[in-house]
Amino acid sequence: MLLYLLLNLGSFSIPFLYSFEKKMRFIKHWKSVFLSLTIVSIIFLIWDGIFTARGIWGFNPDYHLNILLFGMPIDEWMFFFCIPYASIFIHYSLAYFKPNLVISEKVTKSITLFFIVILLPVIFMNTDKAYTFVNYIFLVFVLLMGFFFGIKDLQRFYLSFLIILLPFFIVNGVLTGTGIDEPVVWYNNAENLGIRLLTIPIEDIGYAFTMIFLNILLIEKFKKKPQIHK
Template structure:
């Protein structure tokens, strides 16, 4: 694969996306949209967030996009047809728009789905080819996502590692995971893939 040859594009993309998400994270943490259980992290905080949270936005996206590019290497022809990819994307946007409209007062739902809708809208024009593979890769990524995120949100624990204020989300949980987390993960990961592909072309 020689994935390392694209290290500049990967590092730049990770940094850009992480910066956006860390700003979002810091604001939400300060305003009590979510928070971190001090029993599970080191006492070092930066802008109210533990160092583990900062590392999250580099380690998890890197591991996840590696899955995406491994799929591209070992199964290069495993792609969704363009018309189907476009239909899936438009359907997701159409489903999210009314949810966003009726829940704009819920901070996590509003910001999360706004980012996702914008990303998908831009991708319809400039990144449809990337989505053809990423939709498949994301289904694979969801397996470790549900395991790890389930533990972080309290599955099998007396108290969650990360807690959420249900007044700021839809209150729908998949086991212990807020349903918005799936959109959050998609935006973070595909945002990286989208930028990596653009930077690779420039290189």
């Protein structure tokens, strides 16, 4: 059964087609988006490969293609391009169609500091849980990056992330076993907090935030890179 492949393609296809929409023309930023996706996917695939090898999570062969690279199915490699692209598209669609829909800088900074303060004790109290520990360290790092270098991006992203969470819960819910006999992606609960939202480990929300917002920070950096004219 090609469930993982279909989830990837289904998530990617509609945002990609709408990227050519005449007004927004999101496709015009393809260089910045592709470069960002490549960099972030490399980081996450290294992390993914180590955790897969250590048995912190793994993949059900009944639901993915029988093509493995470094112990991970090719569907998992596709995940880091398809899902972030769809999420990034949602973020920039909101920016285009609702340009004034942002949180104030003061509130954004307060929200960011609140999450950092909450996450730090969770990190220090769970050094023995690899997914919790590493995931939340990455999340705190990205929040700090946003606080000091991308506060304007955070002002919009906190809102767009709430919208992104809707398809996230659908796709990630299926991946973790909602509505199917066995999960596509299984987790070793000894390596996480053991708190599930339906079938989704609570850490996955921070994982998604880090992956998507890091892409947005890089896209904005690449978009602002000065052009060299001959």
